[in-house]
Amino acid sequence: MSKSLLKQKHSKGFEVLDEYWARLDALEEAVEVFSDSALSFVEEPIERVLEKIRAYEPSVSVIGQVKAGKSTLLNALIGETSLLPTDVNPWTSVITALHLNSRHRPPGTRALFRFFDQHEWDRLVATGGRLGEMAARAGYEGEAEEVRSQVIRMRETTEARLGEEFETLIGSSHAYPDLNDDIINRYICYGDPSEVGEDVTEGVYADLTKTADLYLDVEGLPRGLCLRDTPGVNDTFMMREQITLNAISDSRVCVVVLSAHQALSTVDVAVLRIICAVEAREVLIFVNRIDELADPKSEEEKIRTSLRRTLARQGFDDEIEILFGSGYWANFALSDSEAMAPRSREALATLHPDKDLATVEAVREASLDSSGIVQLHLAIARRVVEGQGAAFLKDLEAEVETIIEMSEMVDNAVEVSDERLAGISLTKADMVQKVADTLQTVMEGFDEAADELRAQLFERLERAQETFADSAIDALQSHVAVFGETGSWDHDPMGLRMAMKGAYSSVCGKLRGEGETAFEKVVDQVEALLAEELGVVRKGDTIDFPEQPQHKPPTVLARTISLDLGGSWWSRIWDVAPTGKFLRARRSRRIESKYRELIEAETAPLIHELIDQCFDPAVATTREIVTTFALDQGRFCEALLERMMEDSSQAEEHSARIKELRRASA
Secondary structure (H helix, E strand, C coil): CCHHHHHHHHHHHHHHHHHHHHHHHHHHHHHHHHHCCCCHHHHHHHHHHHHHHHHCCCEEEEEECCCCCHHHHHHHHHCCCCCCCCCECCCCCCEEEEEECCCCCCCCCCEEEEECCHHHHHHHHHHCHHHHHHHHHCCCHHHHHHHHHHHHHHHHHHHHHHCCHHHHHCCCEEEECCCCHHHHHHHCCECCHHHCCCCCCCCCCCCCEEEEEEEECCCCCCCCEEEEECCCCCCHHHCCHHHHHHHHHCCCEEEEEEECCCCCCCCCHHHHHHHHCCCHHHEEEEEECHHHCCCHHHHHHHHHHHHHHHHHHCCCCCCCEEEECCHHHHHHHHCCCCCCCHHHHHHHHHHCCCCCCCCHHHHHHHHHHHHCHHHHHHHHHHHHHHHHHHHHHHHHHHHHHHHHHHHHHHHHHHHCCHHHHHCCCCCHHHHHHHHHHHHHHHHHHHHHHHHHHHHHHHHHHHHHHHHHHHHHHHHHHHHHHHHCCCCCCCCCCHHHHHHHHHHHHHHHHHHHHHHHHHHHHHHHHHHHHHHHHHCCCCCHHHCCCCCCCCCCCCHHHHCCCHHHCCHHHHCCHHHHCCCCCCCHHHHHHHHHHHHHHHHHHHHHHHHHHHHHHHHHHHHHHHHHHHHHHHHHHHHHHHHHHHHHCCCCCCHHHHHHHHHHHHHHHC
16 A cells, blocks of 8 residues: 555544534624624624634643653644654653644744743742652651752753753743744653753753743644643652643543553553543543564453453443554554564564565555554544534534524514604613623622632532541551551542532532523513613523533642552551550550641642632633623623614615524534
8 A cells, every 4th residue: 555545544543623623614604794794792702712713722632650651642633753752750840731723823933842941940949840849748848858869950951951041941942933843852851851961952951941832734634623742640749640630631532552461450540530531532542562462362351351441440431442452553554664573573474464565565464454443543533523613613603593593583673663762761781781780780690699609619629638547547547456557558638529529529510500501690680671671572492601611620630649559559558656555545546647748738739729820710711701601691781772763774684694693503
């Protein structure tokens, strides 16, 4: 099979996504045509719809352990076999976003690299990163100091290497009009950064780089899709863990990459925590590197069974799709390489016993067929289209329908009789004031309800913390009763996470309810205003309310805490108690008190982040949506009043445009 045919086959799985974009394009075109003759009061709603369409970029995050082959797989997904370094040092790995055929690429920019700001950089050194913080909190000052020392050495090496340039880089960014290996390798390091010499540019900025955005125009691949490569979840010192979690929070689809060599034992616990932070139906598991197995076909079922068993123990059902393949095979198929690694060639032969693999062309075709890449493309495309894509399109269509209905109603106002017009004494200024009064009343009620929900959430989170601490102390007492004051000790915090997740989701559900209530109040008061002042009857049940965001469980709950680190970290908890001939009860109370302090110290930041960084922004988002809805309704009332005073010369043409828009959005 020729290279061009292999390329076509490679991108075939993305056809579903191309069809979706065609539908979105048709809606955008119809809205643009309608905007040329739209009444002024819907100009802002129309512009919001167009901005949403133009800015829409579904994203997919690729996560997994170090050495699972994530970067190799990303290269295979986009068909650019050597774009990303594939031997990335976990200390210096960077969140890398690959924007495919993006329509909102910054002018003259193919690569954009952002650096840590001063606060982020200082916090890293002051605490030794998250691992240093946890070591200190758990009473391991020696380990904490060792972590801090290593991080300080890393910082000193970085600052010395960059010299005076460091001060200009911190908090800034670098942009490039072209992409090449030299540029990428300066910011996405492979190898040991401490060994970077004076004349070596590889990884020179990697320690300081926070994120990388690469804009790729690749024929055959869909437009407007973002693929994110992330550091390994077992990232050294967890320096970039929260950056990875933030990237995942921006993605509705998550591809978890596992190495075929590790998949039989268990899924990394950090990966499972991250899966907990997203909807199961949006998760794909890709078991990579099957080319390194002696007999991939026979091993596949064993690995699948093991993974299903592990996922079931963690409370996941069969919604998570598991795919098998090899990024190496896909890259070989699409590259100019003539020779495949002997071990991979032997594994490929076991999958195609009846196929003649004597030629390189035959090996390439078999490699692509066995790589799982086409199947992964299709799985990603379906989840984008059927998940966030369908929700996004439904939201747009609802907004367009509201624009249509309000436009039709304003158009129909020109048919009002002269007798009824004579009875209208309301001025535009009066209408504006009445709508403003309505908005103030509605928002005061919403703010009061949101404050109550905030207090409820705080109370439930503290209760979850206390309940977990009590259960942990009970379990600790049982441990002491059986084993005495020896051995290591740990207590799985998954129950705490689930309780906090449940509390957050429940209160966010109530927040959505308060948003709906606010919409209804706006509509009720607008209907009353129209009926009393203009004699116009409008049925509120015909109005589609704006779509409120579905507040997913925050990824902050997936962040590693010292309670996750298990046995060895707690082996010296007994050292906190007094030594010598003390009463056993007193010694036990000291141990329990220390353990409770540790639990509270680790979980208190989670509570405050859930409130301050997750729930408060959710309230602000809902508030903005309600305010925008109320203002749109106010502009509608003003336009209706104005239209009732005008003639009908343009009504027929405008009515025809409305019908065209309705057909396009159906």
